[in-house]
Amino acid sequence: MPEIRQLTVDGRFNGPDGSANGGYVCGSFARLCPAPVAVTLHAPPRLDRPLRAEVGGRRAHLWDGDQLIATAAPTEHRVGHVDPVSWEEAVRASGLYRGQVNHPYPRCFACGPDREPGDGLLLAPGPVPGRAATVACPWVPDEAAGTGEDGRVAAEFVWSVLDCPSGWTADLVAAPRVLGWMRAELETSPAPGDRCVVVGRLDTGDDHGFASTSVLYDSRGTALARATTRWYAP
Known part of the structure; x- marks a missing residue:
């Protein structure tokens, strides 16, 4: 029998108006699962509403009443590599957001x-000159990102940071899309105040x-976390 858990996404952690940020809810759901998973979003997760997570089997399910919101399942997919960019390059790219x-x-x-500041992550991923279909931006974790017991940024916020820059590898102004599938691999999380760079391709x-594909790097160019995402029309 699956274990029943509850997941409520605070209204602050929205993506589109009225629904949760995709990376945040995927990361929050993944944390409830006993093994690494990929998460598929089937419907917009509503905010400030208790969602029912059924975990413990091969697949986990997230429900809003009778509506299936997300499915999480183990995957053999390995996230690819995106070369880092320097802090200075990321700052310049951010100006083109x-x-x-x-x-x-x-x-x-x-x-x-x-x-x-302090309310949203304020990521501004812009195109990297000379790098085809690649965006980047700097990120310094502040009080907008919650921390775990170890004092480092909690996993669901790292998933959020990997989410949106991957979306801006396409032109979301001309053709809005929403996250539909995400697989993240976390080596470690940054601490508040650490200078980081996010790169998406x-x-x-x-x-x-x-x-x-998106990768979160520290100031030395070491990959902290990476993700593969798939985006679809809302």
Whole structure:
């Protein structure tokens, strides 16, 4: 019999208005599972509402009443590699962030420009000159990202940081997309105040959606975490 757990996403951690940030809910759900998983989102997760997680079997399920919100399952997929960029390159790329104007979800917890410091992550992934289909931005964890018992950034916030930069490898202003599938591999988490760089690369895409890889690096260019994501029309 599966174990029943409860997951409630606080209203602050939204993506599109009225629903949870995809990376945050995927990471929160994955933390409830006994083994590493990939998470598929089937419907927008509502905020400030208790969701029922059934975990313990080969597949885990997240429900909102009778509606299936997400499925988590073990996967043999290995996340690929994206070369790092320097802090200075990431700062320059961030100045080219397409989402600064006409963002489809301007109050997104991770990448929305309408959030305040300490409230949102304020990621601004912009194109890296000379690197095809690659975006990057700097990130210094502050009080917007919660920490675990070890004092480092909690896993669900790392999933959030890997989520949105992978989405901005495509033009979300011209063709808005939402996260549909995510697999993350975490080596370690940064501590508050650590200088980090997030890099994302578009891998494949068509009119129906696209797949990307993102990597979180520390200031020495060491990969802390990485993810593969798949994005689809809302």
